[in-house]
Each structure stands twice: as C-alpha cells, then as structure tokens.
Amino acid sequence: MSSAIQMQPQSADTVLTVNNIEVVYDHVILVLKGVSLTVPRGGIVALLGANGAGKTTTLKAISNLLHAERGEVTKGSIEFNGERVHKLSPNELVRRGCIQVLEGRHCFGHLTIEENLLTGAFTRKDGNAAIRRDLEAIYEYFPRLKQRRTSMAGYTSGGEQQMCAVGRAMMSKPSMILLDEPSMGLAPQIVEEIFEIVRKLNATEGVSFLLAEQNTNMALKYATYGYILETGRVVMDGPAQMLRENEDVKEFYLGVSEGDRRSFRAVKSYKRRKRWLA
Amino acid sequence: AQDSVYVPLFTYRTGPFAGSGTPIADGMHDYLRMLNERDGGIGGVKLVLEECETGYDTKKGVECYESVKGKNPVVVNPWSTGITLPLIPRASVDKIPILSMAYGLSASARGDIFPWVFNPPATYWDGLSMIVKYIGEKEGGIDKLKGKKIGFLHLDASFGKEPIPLLQELSKELGFEVALYPVAAQDMQNQSSQWLSARRDRPDYMIMWGWGSMNGAAVKEAVRSGYPMDKFYSVWWPGEDDARSGGAGAKGFKMLNWHAVGTNFPAIQDIQKHVVDKGLSKAPKDKVGELLYNRGIYNSLLIAEGIAQAQKLSGKKAVTGEDVRRGMENIKLDPARLKELGLEGFTDQLALSCADHNGHRAAFMQEWDGTKWVKISNPIEPMTDRVKGQLDAAAKDYAEKNAGWPKRTEACDKAS
Amino acid sequence: MDILYKIFIEPFVFMGEAPDLLIQTLWEGLVSGVLYALIALGFVLIFKASGVFNFAQGIMVVFAALTLVGLYEKGVPAFLALILAALAMLVLAVVVERVVLRPLVNQPDIILFMATFGLTYFLIGFGELIFGGNPKEMITSALLLPQGTTELDMLGGMVRFQHLDIAAAVIASIMIGLLAVFFSKTRIGRALRAVADSHKAALSVGISLNQIWVIVWFAAGIVALVAGIMWGARSGVSFSLQIIALKALPVLILGGFTSIPGAIIGGLIIGVGEKIGEFYWGPLVGGGVETWLAYVIALLFLLYRPQGLFGEKIIERI
C-alpha cells in the first residue's frame, strides 16, 4: 500500500492536502481510519470506492460540514491553500473558493430554480451584471434548467435538481469544487455534459476538482489522478492512466473482464476475484 | 428548634400574578418579622419564617405544601384558590390549619364541617351581597334595583364564578337583570370584547371579580370604552397599581375593603422602624402601607393572633398546628385588642368560633380619587339571611360528595 | 327553530340595528388584529430565516419593554432608553446565536423549538431577577405616543377611536411594509429562505448562518420592542404579557409561518373574527368563546389551505 504523500510529492502547488484524518460519527462510529490525499492546483482528482467507503465523509470533512451531522475529525489535518480548514466556517471556506456539491441534490425546495442558482452567488461581490452573465452561462450548459427556471425546485425531477445543484455551485465562481456523485440520476448526455464542463472549467479557469464518483469509467477518463478508498482507508492511488490499466480496477470498477465488457445478465454465473482488503 | 414556631409563607413574587403577589408577600413577611425584631416573637418564642414560592401555580403550591409539611408548620396560607382546593382535604388529615383569608372555598366558613380551614373575615358571597346592598342603597333602597341591569366581569375560573349563583338568586329576588362577562385567564390583558359587550348591554353597574393583571387591564379598558367609573365596583382584590393604570380616568372606581390603607398605625410604624429601615424588608419604602401590603399585614395579624391564642389556651410556648387551630377558633379582635396590638382602627372587629371560621364581617366601600383610596362608606353588613342558605347547602354538598370526608373529632372550646 | 333564529338571523338583525356597534366591533377587531400581527411578525421573521419556531418571542416582548421602562425609571431619557433597549436586543441576538443556535445547526425543527423554550425559561428567570415581578406602566407620553380618544357620532350612535390604537396601526403597517421589502427584494431575503429550507445546503453554498441568524433575531427583537411598547401601553408591562404571545399562534398558522403579509392579514382576520364572534354569537353559549374561536377559525382556513393563507406550499413529491 503506497501513501499518497509519497507518490504525489507535496509541492507549493497543492490546493488541498488531507493529512491522515480520522472521522467519528455520533462519538462512537469510526468511519475514516487515516485518509490522506492531495489535490494539485488545477488538477482533477477522482475519489473512487464502493458504497460506504467514506467518500462522502471525506468530502464533508474537507468542506467542514461534518459537524452539522454530528461527525467530527478526531485526528489529522486538512489544509486548503495552506490554511487549516477546521478553523474556518463553511461559509468562509466558500468565500475562499472551495465549494461542495452535496450528494443527493439538496436544492432549496421552496425556492425557484433561478433563485437556487442565485443563492450560489451569495458570497460573490462582483456585482449583478457578472452574476447575470454566469447565470446565462449555466442556462446554456443546462437548457432544461432554463425551461424550468420559475418552477419551485422541490417539484422538479431528480435530474433537474441535480443539474441545479451543480449549477448552483458553479455560480460561486470557486477555485476548487468538491463534487459528490455529480452524475447520479442524470441522463447519459447530461453526464457527459457535466464532465465536459469540468474539463472546460479546469482548462480555461484553472478550477481544481475533487470528484467522488461511482461512474469510474467517466471519472478516470477526465481525472488526472485517482484514489481508491475502501472501508475508510486509501487502498490505492495513482495517475488516472495507471489506474485505468490496473487489473483490479478494471475488474471491480470498469466491468471489464478478460478484455470485454461484461453483460449485466452474466453476473449470475460470473465469479469475482479477491478484493484488496477482504 | 424547641423554642420556635415554624410559619411558612406561600408567596408568589414570580409569574404572571407577581404584581399582586409581591406586596402581599411583603406585608405578610414584614409584620411577622417585626414581631420577631421588636418582641422576640410571640409570647417569647421566635417565629421561623420561610417563604415558599408558588408562582400562583397549583403544581408548585402543592409541592410547597409537601415540602413544609414535615417541618410542623402551625398554619399554611396558600394564597390561591387553586392551591387551596387540593389542600383542604389534606390539611384535615395532616392536622395543619389552612388560612385562606377571604378567598378559597366559601363553604369552608362552616367550622363544624371544615375544622381545619379558616377564611375570615368574609366570604365572596358576603362580599357580593355587600356590593349589591350598597348599590341598592345608592339607588335609594334595595327594592329600587328592580329593572336595573348589573354586569358581572369575572375571571373565568372557580374563583370568579363562585358568586354567580348568589348573584342570580339575588336578581330573581330583587328583580334586576344580570349580564355576565367572563374573562379567560389567557385573555386577562385583552378585554376589549367584554367591554364592547358592555357597551351593547349598557349595564347600570359593573361588578368585577378579578385578580392579578386582570384588574388593571379592566380599569384601563373601562376608561378606554368610556364606562362611567363611578358605576364600576370591585371585590377586594385590586391594588393601587391597578387603579393607577387607568390614569386620571380611573377616578371614581370603587372597591370593597375591610382594613385601612396607609401607615398611620403604631404597629405599621414599628414595621418601618424595625424592619424596613433596617433593610430587612423587600418592599420599597413607598409601597409600605399600600392596600395589598396592608392586606398582607392583616393576614399576618390573624396568624399572630392565632398563635397567641394558642399559647394562651394550651399553656405551651412552642405551639403546634393543632393548638393554633384551636387558637384561631378563639380569635377575638375587638377594638381593645387591636389597640393593644398597635392597630387601633385598622380594621373592624372579628371574632371566630368553633362553628364559624369566617366571621362574616362587614366591609366598607372605598373610592379611587386619582391618587389614593378614600373610604366612602360605613361598614356594610353582608346580607347574612340571604347568604346563609347557600353556604350551608354548599358545605353539606361538599361533605357529601367527598364521601369519607373527616368529621370534626375535637371538642370545641365553649368559653369563646 | 328558535335556536336557528338566534344563530342565523338575530345577530345580523342586530348588526343592522346598531351599525355603530358593528363599526366599533370591527375597529376593535382590527386593533387587536394589528397587535396580534406585531407579535406574530416576530415569529415569522425567525421562522422564515431558520425554520425555528421561536417560543421565546413572547418573553422577548416582555424583556424589551421592561428594559425600556426599567431604564427610563433609572432616569435615562426616553429616546435614549429606546435606543439602549434596541441595543439590548442586539446583544440578545448575538448571544442566542452563539450559545444556542450555532451548536444546534442542522437539527430538526422540534429540537430548535425546544431550545427556544429553554431560552424562554432562562429569560424569565433572568428578567425577573433584574426587573422584579412587579408590573410597570409603559412610558407612553414620554415616547410621544398620542393619547386620548376621538368620538365620532355616526350611524345613530357613537364610535370611539383611541389615538393610541391608530398610532399602533400606523406603526405596524410601516414596519411590516419595510420588512416585507427588505426580505423580498434583497439578497439577504433570498438567503433567508434558503436557510429555512435546509441548513446543510445553505452552509454548502457559503451562506453564513451565523450572520443571518444575528440579523433576523435582531430584527425580531426590534419587532418585539415595538410590540412591547404597544401592548404595554394598552395593558401594562408585566410578565403576564407573555401569555398574549399565545394569541399569535393562530395568527401565524392562519397566515402561514413564512409570510410577512400573512402575519398582518392573519392578524386582522383573527382579530376581527374573534371579536365579531364573541360579540354577536358569544352570548348564545355564555361568552368567553374568544379563547378558542381564533383556533377554530384558523383550523377552518387550514382545512382549505394546509399551509396557511400565504405560507409556502408544502412540497409533496416523491
């Protein structure tokens, strides 16, 4: 097992460093058991792992939203741009450019789609015109949102809410986005659209991304580096390219066995190889 | 302690009724404290005073009772009809006399049936009959009430509703009409509907049975709605603050009372000297001598008198609850005794007996002149003949319904 | 038949016979309505911004009024005392945010509701410790509030208008207008509604709950101060005033917890409804129906619109 720190030497150009953190929920449930990772400036880092591995928890620890769910970081440290995160309140973190798209949408149900998007710009100080411009940009990415702009978000469909949540985060003009399962519940076209947006923001505006994503295929296609988490530990990490070629990753996350895509009908007869930690 | 007598004082200096409760508590405490300071107690025994805060809440009141019960209190003053009711049956088992001075259960005036409860100097029924009588006299004779309309503004609770049956009986007998205006406890401060209805019904007189901030709010609303204040009467609970809140418009407001206001009595001056000036009282100096403060003094006067009589009768110094009950049954406050106590003219005389735990004493009418209360009548005797039937029936009813109700077992002192 | 006549005919006949009384009743209803609305408004502000049902609003009214009167009694000039009382509400807002709300972020509504009850208890004890339990008079004239009465002869009778009531109505409308504009037209207004929807999501987009809470609690404190002055002028300043706050409940529920105009319209409906009900129909059952009529009126409206007249629609989607 190789540690992230070794493989990705800490340089001045790291936006985010997570250093060996431990997270406990409800005082008794230990969820993360020493997770370390770094995100280079302008990098797209993917966080992969099975259900319950702790991806969401890691992201929440970073954006300082854990205490709202009675969880706490009991060990280790997280630094964003060299600043200890837990000293900042979530809103200061957003002000400094780090925003999270929560897993499971979390739109403001009683606000319209447009109002939802505008709350994303809450921390911005650059005037109404700029905000309007960005709003239009978002509508361009997601035409569906434009059609539904005056609907209350609570009534819109799951996918529409997901787009809204992603768009809302983009409205804050962040320098780093923590994306928790952005593709969940989205139609294939839109999934691609989202990843294209990620690439574009990354390329043109240098936004860094930390992606927790189940769609490994997509994630590894767009990411530069990846970490694989299992039951609260990092079990593997490396450049995306390398992960994509790893046999285990192929087997468990990409659904390719012996060179071909497996059919979902076939799984009944197919036997898995051993896992890392099992 | 051997040589002391434990007197718990149930008070409420907190909660929504604190405005009325505080001056009463001060008066009660200061008088007894004065006896301690000046005379070293009563008959040479010190009084151990302890306040228990009830907040006018039945739950806390009962809790207070339970917590003082073990300390051999010689008397308990619940200062709330709601607290008195559950205590009545308990007291007779625990043998602790209850002094519910002019409140509580009117029927408990019957000492033979309620041997442990005292409610001098008059019941609410007495009070109502006095007001009606006074109004009648103003009209030029009680029979002149025929065809008049009397409004009855009352707290919508047992206390406020108690006089209604009598009022209705009187109305039948005397031919006047009655209009009821109930005020719910949670609406005490917002009586505009009641006074609107009063504008519609145009009662010739308004009688109020209120407590706490209901009184002050009523005076205010009466002024607001232009009700003629000199037609507005109250039972004995409003204080100066209540009348004052009506501003100049409150002039002419009348109420029943049975004791003096002011500090012009040697005993009260002793309170100022021995208690207030020494900083032993919680009362602000200018509140001493106000109506509810003096009401507290009257309450303590009865306690002290009960203890003194008990000592005399039992020959003991550290008397018990049972002694004090006997003592109270032998209370005899005549002018001579009042003078001896430094309270000459403070109040009318009062004599209690084994059968009569109330006295049914006369009260007088007083009027608010804009700054203070002015006595405006001679003592008005209650219409005992009209009230007695009700009282006896009520007492009998209570005893019957509370099957197993403890009967009087102790002998009476004949002498008194 | 007789009873039907009494219920359905007589009251209306009487309204026609004595139109002056009808007008007076309506006026009284409007006045109480405005006063209820003032208290309800405080609830709405806080509910709108945090989803917290602030049980302590009633005691805040008492607290604000007592501070004002208490300072005045200590010799502070009336208007200075007013400013100081407002400052006291600011301090309260900051303390509440720090000590109560911040640690309870993202908890269920009912828990926050309970916390405000703890706050109520604390404030009752604290207030009585400082100010004592004695009722005090509101310093109406020192604050230059009008007093006196105008009596208008009309419709064969006379209708009385208290100047104080008129002033209350005017002040309340101005305040409600200002608040409505502030909360619906500004960035903060949108953030407020977002916070009420979901603490977690609001945190994630960088809305500072702490700042928002201080703002609304302070605003609610100011509303409480105004309500305290108005109610105090009407019925004295004492701790029993907090019971009145209960009357804000049907108003709120009728108007919708989240709506500023709802508070005022709900207040007026409840105020007028209960006065008319009590005045014309109350005598049929011995009066005193006012205590529950408000709730029954609110309930009837709710059966028709479960989120209150102006409340945000309850979203049901799956």
Next chain:
Amino acid sequence: MLYREAGQFKTNYAADSAIFPLRQDRLGLGVIILAAYALAFIGNSFLLQAVMIPFLVFSLASIGLNILTGYTGLLSLGTGAFMGVGAYACYKLMTAFPGVNVIIWIFASGFFSAAIGALFGLPSLRIKGFYLAVATLAAQFFLQWCFIRIPWLVNYNVSGALDAPLRTLFGTPIMGPNATPQTRYLVVLTIVILLTWLASNLVHGRIGRMWIAIRDMDLAAELMGIRPLQTKLLAFAVSSYYCGVAGALLVFLWYGGAEYDVFNINQSFFILFMVIIGGLGSLIGSFFGAALIFILPIVLGIVLPAMLSPFGISVGADVIEHLRFMIVGALIIFFLIVEPHGLARLWQIGKQKLLVWPFPY
C-alpha cells in the same frame, strides 16, 4: 467489562425480537422495578407524595404524548386538555357508579379521552407539522372552556372543581383524604408499569412500525399500503388514552382535587418538553424527560439555598425561583446541544460505549 453482548446468542427469532435482548438489560430492569416498589416502604411522604407520584404521572402522560409526537411525528399541544378529559370522565364515572371499583373507572376514563383525541386528530390527514398544532390547540382551548362552562362535569360543585371522594381497593383507601402516600404510590406505580409494558409491546410490533413509518416518511408509508388516516387516528386515540389515564391519576391520586386550570396550555407544553428532552420516540426517554423537567427544579429548590448559604448569601424564595428558572433553562439548552435526540439517546450512546469499553470505538 460486565456489560457485553458476547456469548449471548439468539437461537430463535422470538428471542431475537425480544424487547430487551441483553441479559444485563433485563436484570437491570428487574432491579429498577423492585427498587421502585421498595421505595414505597422506605421513602418518606415528601418523596412519595411530592416527587414520585407526580413523576410517575407525568411519565405516563409523556409516554402518551410520545406515542403521538415521538413515534408518529404528529405535534400536539393539546395534551393538557386530553388529560383533563380523562380526569373529568373518571370523576363522572366514579360518582355515577360508586359501587364499581375506581381502578376500573380510571382505566375506563382513558377511553373517553381516546375518543375525543381521535376526533381532534381528524384534521391530521390534511394538516401537518407545526400547522397541525392548531388543531390540537383548538382542542386545548375548547375543551378547557368546556371544563369551566359545563357544571354537569363537576356534578354542579359550588367550587367548580373536581374533588376526590373516598375510594378503596381491597379495603384500603386509595383515594380521598385518608389514602396514605404509600398506597397511592403503589397504585400509581403499578398502573404506570402496566401501561408502560403495554405501550412497549405496541411500539415494538406492527403498529409501532406503522407509526414510525408515518413519522419518518408519510408519503412512502402510504405508498406501501399503510392507511395514513387510520394509523394517525389510532396514534391519537392511544396517545390520548394514556394522557387521559394520567389526567385521572393526576387529579385523584396526586392532587386529590383540582380546578380546571391544572389542564391549561402550560401543562401541555410541560409534557411536550418532557418528551423532547427525554427523547422523541423512546419510552425510557419519557421517564428521563419527566425526571429532568419535573424533578430537577425540585432538587434545585432544595439544593440551591444549601449551596448558597455557606457563602453567607441568604437569598429569598423568589431569587431562588429566578435562579431555578435560569438554571433549568440553561440545562435544557445544554442537554440539547450535547445530544439533540434527547436523554434516551445519551443513555444509548453510554450503553454502546460500555459495550466496547475500554476501547473508544
């Protein structure tokens, strides 16, 4: 190390579905019940009369409200009135049929409040959350108004209040002035234990699951075939039944007579706070809540003066009262911050820690 799951295997589903699967828990419960009975013989009358009886009565009412608010998620502010219905019903029943044992009437009186409760629960199909509170508030104020206005309810007593006539059980007075605190305590304790056991059966079975389903996600529950109205009404009825019995006990076995005013809105709030502080959706929490909200102030009232006096500060009863208010208020906030899910959850976490002790997780 005494508290361990290890070694206690369940071999059938009945044992695994038991309400207290852990042997230590069952033992502890037995000890507590025994101690509670023993208290009747060693406690003094203040402890029994002023602390334990009301504590048990309030616990029972809290269980009632917990069924409605905690388990089914329907907020009610009408508890006081539903308790009142029980008390008044019990009074009418036992005075109309004095020959029947009063214990029967105490249990029967609950049915009246159950019926009234279900009636006021009808709007719950349409109205939710804090808005539902209005229906129950309407109940609260309307019923309270009835208590004052209908003298028939108190058999036309002049006092307008309820009183407690003498009633016996096996020849011993349990009601009325002659009943000793001991006997009353024993009666109340037995009734409360019995009803708690029944409640615990209910909430752990099908009905309890339906209630919780409605609370957690009523739309999903309905889509799974749970009839919302029926389930909610059942919760209202059962809850009110408990409150009704508690009301009867409150008046006749604790106060021994009371005015309508003891069933006011403050009583409703009082019970609600016990439920929330104790833990929504937890029976044991109801007891914790009642203890904290009812007993704590009493203890403070005794302890505070004793604590202050060594410093030469002797303060009046009113100041004690003010401090008491402040401390209770602060403690409520404190406990909520420590554990928003109530004392019951705190208790659970404690037990979980004990299970893994001495390791932290």
Next chain:
Amino acid sequence: MRAPDHPVMSKGDVLLAVENVSLRFGGVKALTDVSFDIRKSEIRAIIGPNGAGKTSMLNCINGFYYPTEGRITFKGVKRPKMRPYVAARGGIARTFQNVALFKSMSTLDNIMAGRSIKMRSNFFWQLFRHGPAMKEEIEHRRFVEEIIDFLEIQHIRKTPVGRLPYGLQKRVELGRALAMEPELLLLDEPMAGMNLEEKEDMSRFILEVNQQYGTTIALIEHDMGVVMDLSDRVVVLEYGRKIADGTPAEVKGDQRVIDAYLGVAH
C-alpha cells in the same frame, strides 16, 4: 419466498395498461397522451431524458398522482381515482428515486414495515405481544430474513438505515418493496449512485426476483448498459411524450431516441 396470492395471470398477459394518460401541473405538462402496457413477468424499462416524466408515470401508476386525462388498467380492472395505499394493497410496490426509507428504523424494521399489509393480528394481541401477534411476528420475521439473506445485507440488519451509505439504502429499499410480495414492482433508478460492482449485484437481484417469482418489473434507469441487458421491452419518453417503444435493440437503433437521449457515444 411464496408466490403472490393474487388471481393468477400467466406470462405474457397484459398486467397493466396505460392509455392516453396526460398529467398537468398548472402550466407544466409532465405527461402528454402516453400509452403503453406492461405484460406479466416482463422487465419493462422506462427511459428518457431528465424531466421527461418517467417518475411522474410511476406516480400515476401507483396512485400518487391522478392522471389529468386517460386511464390506467391494472389486472384488467380500470381504476378510478385511488389512494396510493389501495394500489399498494392491490399488489404494486415501488422504490424511490430519492431514497424514501424510514430513516430511524433499522434495516430489519424497514423491511418488516413493508410487511404491514400482510399482517393481520388485531390490536388486542398487539397490546400483549402474545398469541397470534407473536406468532405472526415470528412468521413474518422469517420471511424478512429470507429477503435479507437474498439481498446479502445480513451485516446491517440492526443498523438504523439513516446511517447507511447511499448504495445500501437503495438495496434496503428494494428489500422493503419485495416484502410486500408485489405483483408489479416499480423501480425508480435503483442503481443511481452505485459503482459497477454494486450495479452488478443489483442486476442480479432484479433478474432473480423476476425469474424466480415471476414478478413483473417496471424499471427506470439511466445506465444504458443495465437497461439494454436487463429489460425485455423499453419505452422511451421525452418531454412527457412517448417517442419509442420496443425491444432494447429496436430502441437503441431509433434515431429519435439517439437524438433525444443517448447521444453519440452509445
């Protein structure tokens, strides 16, 4: 698991028919004139872009929404307006797009709650937790344990579901729906937020339920791989209208579907 105890229909019969259903919310047209059918024992996929009206369709089927126009026939009976619990009792179960579990209950209790409609013992026995109540409780517990074993979630049997990761919650939700022994199972994006391995597991469960018990399944899913592999027939919605209906292969080749939904990559 036992076979459903409803009147028997054989494979291939039309179990549910949707005819000309339209659904409007104010100005929003969620569904316009949609018709299709679901046959006994098939796996029927419903796909379409976001906001196409898929979830709304399911909501109409199980009575959560009432169609503004059109009608729905289930097992040959045309249904008037009906409340969701009636549909549930008639044999329609579902899972939800946004997990709608009973958060505070354990996995076991959640699935047990799913069996509420099958439990009959009366209030009295419930009170005493004895006799029929206990017998029934154990009997159903056995059934539920079977489901738990089947879904391989034994280890979280007593965990409150609110604490479970998203993927497991979806699995518990499936378990809860299975507990109702439905004839028609509506699955709304059962595999969203799962990684491949978990999707494979889930597919396995769905197929097994379908093959072993003949349960008819309507499936909404955005993962084309899953849809293509599992379903017998696919209906495609766009803007509330049906744009295609047929076997996976047919649909996949349909140009309108490619334009509206699949995009070039597939």
